[in-house]
Amino acid sequence: MAEKNRFSRLLKHLLAVAEMKNYTLAQQLRYDVSYISKWTSGQMIPPEKYAKKILQGISQSVVDSCSPEALAHLRQNYQVEAPEDLKLAILDNLEAEYEYVRELQNNTGVDVAPRTAFFPEMKLAQYAAKMKHPVLRRVSALDIVGVMDLFGMARDYQMRIAEGENKHLTKGMEFPDVHYSMLIDIQPGKMDPIRDTVFLVDLLERNSCIDFRLYGDSQAAGRAVFVVKDEYAISGMLFNRDQCLSVVISEDPANCDLLYRNLMEQCNRDRLLFRKSSMVEMLNQHIYIHSLLSLQQWWIVGHLTEHFLPDDLFEELLAQQAGDESLPDPAALRETHQLTRKVVEESNVRLLLYGTALYNLVVERELDFYNRKVQLTNRQVRRCLEYLLTLCRDHPGVRIKIVAGRLLPDVEFCTRHCLFLGDALSCLRLNGMHNNLYLIHRLDMRQAFEHTFESFWNNDSRTLVEDQSLVLANIEHVLGGVPGGEAEP
Numbered sequence: 001m002a003e004k005n006r007f008s009r010l011l012k013h014l015l016a017v018a019e020m021k022n023y024t025l026a027q028q029l030r031y032d033v034s035y036i037s038k039w040t041s042g043q044m045i046p047p048e049k050y051a052k053k054i055l056q057g058i059s060q061s062v063v064d065s066c067s068p069e070a071l072a073h074l075r076q077n078y079q080v081e082a083p084e085d086l087k088l089a090i091l092d093n094l095e096a097e098y099e100y101v102r103e104l105q106n107n108t109g110v111d112v113a114p115r116t117a118f119f120p121e122m123k124l125a126q127y128a129a130k131m132k133h134p135v136l137r138r139v140s141a142l143d144i145v146g147v148m149d150l151f152g153m154a155r156d157y158q159m160r161i162a163e164g165e166n167k168h169l170t171k172g173m174e175f176p177d178v179h180y181s182m183l184i185d186i187q188p189g190k191m192d193p194i195r196d197t198v199f200l201v202d203l204l205e206r207n208s209c210i211d212f213r214l215y216g217d218s219q220a221a222g223r224a225v226f227v228v229k230d231e232y233a234i235s236g237m238l239f240n241r242d243q244c245l246s247v248v249i250s251e252d253p254a255n256c257d258l259l260y261r262n263l264m265e266q267c268n269r270d271r272l273l274f275r276k277s278s279m280v281e282m283l284n285q286h287i288y289i290h291s292l293l294s295l296q297q298w299w300i301v302g303h304l305t306e307h308f309l310p311d312d313l314f315e316e317l318l319a320q321q322a323g324d325e326s327l328p329d330p331a332a333l334r335e336t337h338q339l340t341r342k343v344v345e346e347s348n349v350r351l352l353l354y355g356t357a358l359y360n361l362v363v364e365r366e367l368d369f370y371n372r373k374v375q376l377t378n379r380q381v382r383r384c385l386e387y388l389l390t391l392c393r394d395h396p397g398v399r400i401k402i403v404a405g406r407l408l409p410d411v412e413f414c415t416r417h418c419l420f421l422g423d424a425l426s427c428l429r430l431n432g433m434h435n436n437l438y439l440i441h442r443l444d445m446r447q448a449f450e451h452t453f454e455s456f457w458n459n460d461s462r463t464l465v466e467d468q469s470l471v472l473a474n475i476e477h478v479l480g481g482v483p484g485g486e487a488e489p
Contacts, residue, residue: 074090131161133231144178145180145267146162149190154241180211186445231253293424295347307344308387312383316380357415
């Protein structure tokens with residue numbers, strides 16, 4: 001029997017889960033049942049002209065026909081909860097499989113891809129398109145590895161390829177069973193020490209919804225390899241900044257598994273660029289305190305954190321967290337706060353503070369308290385800003401520059417992220433909810449961030465507000481926009 005195409009297999013699977021007959025779907029789509037039979041048997045796919053409407057109808061019908069047990073199975077498979085999100089996820093899956101089969105038909109005249117295909121050359125735009133395999137829609141569990149010479153590629157393609165085409169993943173959700181390890185070449189001659197460092201932060205943020213790990217080694221030079229364990233692989237040799245040679249595509253499970261395991265052996269701890277952490281780990285294992293024990297501190301702050309709290313406001317917010325068992329006991333957290341305040345007030349701290357962080361504090365009244373978003377009253381917002389003014393006026397070791405625009409003309413460090421650099425330990429705190437804390441794991445990577453910070457700090461454009469009287473005036477201006485008094489908002 002001929003192998004069925006991917007769209008046919010998916011459709012038949014969905015109907016089986018929903019316990020739907022071809023006849024039932026035909027009635028709901030208002031199509032002759034013979035068409036449904038041909039779609040499920042692989043004899044044909046829906047006509048392109050009506051495909052969108054048909055696939056929407058299939059998704060709607062499947063979800064509406066499912067038993068509670070079947071719905072639970074599908075929600076688990078697609079990692080969604082709400083019925084409308086499930087319909088959209090199934091629709092996305094159907095569209096991906098449909099487009100895959102349609103492209104095969106148009107380009108090769110067949111609707112089932114060969115197990116292995118070879119292309120003597122391929123533009124990176126084509127390579128990026130080939131990476132968009134439908135299997136990536138299966139977000140319940142995926143194991144992916146990439147070996148990519150990202151910085152040997154033209155900038156237009158870097159993020160498209162580095163993301164692994166995960167844009168379909170639902171914003172705000174976490175997909176812990178999607179594992180993606182990437183090995184890149186970060187040799188000094190390859191990386192732009194400023195732009196590419198910012199790029200890596202952006203890459204971490206864009207992949208924060210999955211279990212993403214970034215490694216560095218010269219073995220990635222000249223390579224473009226992307227493998228989904230047991231499912232799919234595309235491998236080529238980077239010839240120049242926008243072209244690959246000798247590209248091999250495989251859907252053979254044995255080949256994909258072998259390639260995956262061989263590449264994962266290269267993704268070891270010594271090559272890890274950023275180590276994921278959590279605030280619980282940082283506090284309980286004293287990593288947080290260790291990060292403060294540096295003679296020099298260089299910080300980029302895109303959102304206000306617990307580092308900038310007077311004692312009275314700290315105590316108020318600590319009381320609000322009473323009962324949170326993931327935090328240390330209050331006495332231990334007080335010790336951490338006291339050390340933090342001592343470092344901020346008495347050490348040499350160079351602080352690049354985004355102006356947007358001040359305005360967002362006022363508008364959203366939200367502060368990052370040990371990686372927990374807490375809502376402040378207007379009075380508490382005022383106390384936070386007043387403390388910043390105190391730091392500027394009374395503590396000469398604290399040098400604050402306000403970032404009022406882009407630090408580089410065509411590159412922007414995300415204005416919501418925070419970077420805490422020290423000669424003992426350095427940490428990234430991204431703005432998102434998931435996988436947002438990273439320790440900079442390797443010396444060469446920390447040096448790259450230090451170089452980036454120095455470039456930002458010494459920026460001679462009008463982007464930076466450097467004069468301390470103007471810094472004070474900026475903070476006072478923001479403070480003036482906050483309603484005063486003890487009344488709650």
